[in-house]
Amino acid sequence: SHYGRMCPIETPEGPNIGLINSLSSYARVNEFGFIETPYRKVNIETNQVTDRIDYLTADEEDSYVVAQANSVLDETGRFVDDEVLCRFRGDNTTKPKERMDYMDVSPKQVVSAATACIPFLENDDSNRALMGANMQRQAVPLMNPEAPFVGTGMDHVA
Template sequence: MEVRDVHYSHYGRMCPIETPEGPNIGLINSLSSYARVNEFGFIETPYRKVDLDTNAITDQIDYLTADEEDSYVVAQANSRLDENGRFIDDEVVCRFRGNNTVMAKEKMDYMDVSPKQVVSAATACIPFLENDDSNRALMGANMQRQAVPLMNPEAPFVGTGMEHVAARDSGAAITANHRGRVEHVESNEILV
């Protein structure tokens, strides 16, 4: 394996697409959308816990490192669930120790939180990414990072649902913690 190659332990931690072109390709990487660095410096990605007694997806979110993930069977985020959060199909597409496989639904330990957790915020903003050639996806991700705000912004015709996340995380957008109506705006305060 080359140092520049994508490794299975990068899943949900390092974006497999967003990397500079040229001599640094594969050497400089970006965190995936939901990844975080823990207190020991290891990159973790979130998973939804499966209740082993009921085989239902719970609201509990556990962040796992690549080493911890190797011990568990992880279902894909797009696995079909019923209204009670149980797997519909008897066999589920999943990952175990870095291999994609199909296993019985009773064997699932975790489920991905989102199909977008594999890629970075810039890559997740590329519409129809799964249909793009990998070279075009690489160029698109790099262009997204370099995007310049518009003078007269308009809502996009096509979106991916990640635009609000990028705006929120930029630190330039002001958000309220609770619903409300803007009553008054001054240069130093906004009254909601």
């Protein structure tokens, strides 16, 4: 799954659509080159969402039940609802709160920094969101620009 790893919206328009992608807001690349995204660990004994953050690759995430970031918690960090909306092996489903292994850190972890700047994104048409993300990317410069992680091999010619 690319959830929380690659932004599903921010990509150039035209012939390069889908070929150039952006990392999601909280994603990082580990020492082996795999993209990881953070999750809050759920204590299995107490069924309490902890502040411990674990970064998981897509393969690691596949074996865990991950609750959504907007799941309702009480003041002690436990799930309020008996059935929690979650992801398991790439499918959105509901499972008992006792089955949760992790919880998303933020609802914005699925999109890039530029896309997260779009107000009321969930109400936008997908084409408008794409155009808005590209305009935000041009309008908000990076503080520390970096070279891309993956190149074509013809970079030295350009």
